[in-house]
Amino acid sequence: MQDSSHDDPRFSRGALNINAKGGIFNQVGRDQYNQHYNNYNNPMNNEMVADAYLAKLPCAVRAGYSSGNHKPCLKGTREGVLWDIEAWEADEMNESVYWLKGVAGCGKSTIAQTFAERSGAKGNLGASFFCSRDYSDRRNLHLIFLTLARDLAYWSADFKTALVPIIRVNPNVQDDSLPVQLEKLLVRPFKQTGLSATIVVDALDECEDKEPVSEFLSALAVHVDSMPMVRFFITGRPEDRVRSGFKLPSLRTKELPLHDVDSATVNSDIKSSVTFRLNEIATRRTQSINGHWPSDRDIAVILKKTSGLFIIASVILRFIDSSVASPQKRLKLIVDPPESTIYEGRSGIDVRFFDRLHLVVGSIVLALKPLPHASLAEILEMTPEDIWIILTHLHSVLIVPESESEPIRILHKSFADFITDKERCPDARHFIDAPPHHSVLGILCLKLMKMRLMKNICGFPRYAMNNNVKDLPARRELCIAVPLSYACSSWAKHIQLSSQAGGSTSSVLTQVNEFFTHHLLSWLEVLSIEEHLHTAIYSLHDVRLWLTENPNQDLSDLIDNCERFVLWSFDGVMLSAMQIYHSALSWTPTSSSIRQLYERKMMTETKLVNAVSPTWDACIRIIPVAVGGTVRAVAFSPSGALIAGCGECAVKVFDAKTGMNRATFDEHKFITSVAFSHDDGFLAAGLWGRTINLWDVQTGTIFRAIKWTVPSSPYSVAFSSCRTMIASSINDGTV
Known part of the structure; x- marks a missing residue:
């Protein structure tokens, strides 16, 4: 390579794959970019690079079986159930999914923990995810496949090699729907590697899932047959949305209801566990125990109180083993409880x-x-x-x-x-008594907001965009913190859940009215900073539901005005909390109650050239659709919860309350019309080119494509009330 001072670029003309690794460039006259890879031809083989891509996946923390969240079964107990599960795992001809179902407290998670440990010891367990309603990441359905994929990559080097390139070309895979996540992160790597694995998902019912059929199970039903060597062991209570998911025809499932297990076997296992734990307590705390303990009668009484539920036995044993009192005294309170005393002191x-x-x-x-x-x-x-x-x-x-x-x-x-x-x-x-207690919590939240809310609570610059505030997390933690954050997001739901509380509601009405009269703007400011502005819409809806049981016309009118204000200013306020006091108030109709109540809080440097309308117009919300050109058709779902809009190459589904995007269906053909089924479950779209596509709204996948040979295209589509037929008007004049 010649000196760069010679003005002759011929050395590189037409050159490919120039390798100057280890060389030195002198007299560089312009920008120089040096990048070094351990393996030039395939940098994905580099473990550090691969691990860096895996680290970018948003995953749940401590969700695996080895995190110590659950204890295994006592040796010698639940052997019949475990034998059945292990036999299912060993036979490749069995169903791909095993559902262990039962009521709360019957031991599902303990069995899942034991099976995961045994399967892991055999080398079969690829990954596990123990859901929990108590942890935000472990109750988030959209983190399950992401977490499983990461753990599978660390379980198998071959799986990692197949997965990392997929993550590299899909950097926003966490934003995909669950079926798409499953197909990219699990189906493709398993197909490429031919690996067999067992996957455990415990307590699926504890995940947040607002859909009528579990979104996780709907996704699994679409793709499970594409992974014939993979076994999914799932536990959960038989709630409607979970039960209906397992009834999907494409999800072949082996089921074991724990309540069908012989009661004598269950009681024997509980007795073994109780006896073992009490003897362990007696050995460990000998100074607190006198004589023979526990007696056979003690164990028999505890067994009767458990009613066949392991969790009751566990609670009793924790109570007995408390450090604040003698185990003997505590056991006596269980076996021979006083008739009219409060147990503790x-x-x-x-x-x-x-x-x-x-x-x-x-x-x-x-x-x-x-x-x-x-x-x-x-x-x-x-x-x-x-x-x-x-x-x-x-x-x-x-x-x-x-x-x-x-x-x-x-x-x-x-x-x-x-x-x-x-x-x-x-x-x-x-x-x-839940309703009165929710009322108390709602009022306490309102009182806390009254004391803590203020204009510009985090001290933002006047025109700051939320994302441009560099120390935003620190400001949130310092100025808002957990109590106020909880109060702002939860007060209305507590009020709504107090509907059946009975008694006088005048104090609640007074507090709610005062809140909307004096603290609406600072509440919206906090929700914007917390990235939960959509919560305002749901909160207003909750208060409106409460008012159906406790009518008050003045407050209802104020709620209506608040909702109009939030919806009208939503997009700007979502990006910048300070816009509440700038553009949002400035453009609010002059005769609206919100303008009259809060005009004094307006930033005065805003000057409007045109006069503001005195009243709200007919437009409630403007939703940017972005469907490739002009919006050709819109449709409300029968429940009123969803709105669909279609254009030249896509259909988008929006939450009707907030206007937020719920799903996007991309197409490569001109879309003429859309219609929802009467249960909101399916969306039909007429496509130019003699086709009607039928999408599953929940999973985001095509359920069926209806085609015909006549050279004409659908102008409109409609579902029958029973969802079994679809009608379409064709551009040749026929239906």
């Missing part, structure tokens, strides 16, 4: 303390998401020390972390089910 619990205990337990059970103890204390107007004192007595039913930043969680959903059911929990001292 009867003489030391006064009415005030018990009321606070009731408030704390009810708030933990009914909170819309778990809260740390300090945040709970601020919302309940108590001190953190007060909360700690109460929680000391509740370790048998709650998971109480030592860290103040970690949320308090219910040990098991069955505790919440029990304590909020008057028939199952007839003792008024312990029963949590």
Whole structure:
């Protein structure tokens, strides 16, 4: 290579694959870019590069079986069920999916943990995902396939080699629908490698899933046959959306209802577990125990109280093993309970303390998401020390972390089910009546917002876009924090859930009216900063539902104006919280109640050339569709929850309340019309070129393509009320 001072580029003319690795460039006159790969021809073989791509996948934390979230079955118990599961796994001719179903507390997760450990020891387990409603990432359906794919890559080098190039060319795969995620992240690598694997998904019912049929199962039904060497073991309660998902015809499933297991076998296993744990407690705490303990009668009484549910046995054992009292005394309270005393320190619990205990337990059970103890204390107007004192007595039913930043969680959903059911929990001292308690929580949230909300709460520059504030996370944590964030996002749902509380609602009406009269703008500001502005629409809807039970025309009119204001200014405020006080208020109709209430908070430097309309016009919301050219047709779903719009090459489905995009169906043909089925489940689209496509709205996949040979195209489509027929008008004048 000649010196760069010679003005002659002939050395590189027409050259390909110039390799100057290890060389030195002197007298570089312009930009120089040096990049070094360990393997020039295929950098994807580099482990560091591959791991860097895997690290970009957003995944759940501590979701695998080895994270210590669950304990395995006691040796020698649940062997019949485990034998059946292992036999299914070993036979390649069996169904690809195994569903272990049962009520809360019957031991599904413990069995899943044990099976995962055994399958892992054999080298069969590729990945596992233990869902939990208590953790935002582990209840997020859209993280399951992402997390499974990452773990499969670390399980198998061949899988990693197949997966990483897919991630490289699909950097936003996390934004894809679940069926598309499954096809890209699991189906393609398994097809390429020919690997066989077992995948465990526990407690699927604990995921957030608003669809009538589980979105996860719908995706699995589409693609499971493309992975014949892969076994999916799934556990969950037989809720409607889960049960209906397993009924999909393309999802061949082996099912085992745990309640069908012989009760004698279940009781024998519970007895073995209780006996083992009590003997272990006796060995460990010998100084607290006198004589022969436990007796056969003790174990028999505990067994009767469990009613065949392992979780009840677990709660009883945690109660007995508490460090604040003797195990013998605690066991006696279970076996021979006093008739009219409160178990813990009867003489030391006064009415005030018990009321606070009731408030704390009810708030933990009914909170819309778990809260740390300090945040709970601020919302309940108590001190953190007060909360700690109460929680000391509740370790048998709650998971109480030592860290103040970690949320308090219910040990098991069955505790919440029990304590909020008057028939199952007839003792008024312990029963949590949900509607009145939701009312209390709603009012407490309103009071907290009244104290904490303010204009420009995070100290943004006047015209700042949210994403341009470099220290935004730190400002959010310092100026908003968990208690206010929870209050802003949850107050309206608590109010709505209090509809059946009974009694006077005048105080609630007063508080809600005051909130919308004085704090609407600062509430919207927080929701914008938190990237939850859509929550405002749902909150207004919740308050409107509550008002159907508690009519108040003035407040209803104010809610209507608030909704118009939020929808009209949504796009701008979502990007910049400060636009609430600039453009949003400036362009609000002069006679609207929002303008009249909040005009004093307007930024005065905004000058309008044209006069603002005195009233709201007919347009509620403008939704940018971006479907490739002109919007050709729109359709509301029969429930009113969805809107579809089509253009030259795409159909988009939007949430009718917020206007946010729910799904996109890309096409390469001119689309003339769209129509929803009467259950909102399917979307039909007429395509230029003698075709009607039928999409599954939930999974985003084509369910069927209807074609005909007549040289004409559909102008419009419509479903029959029973969803079994589709009518179309054709451009030759026929239907």
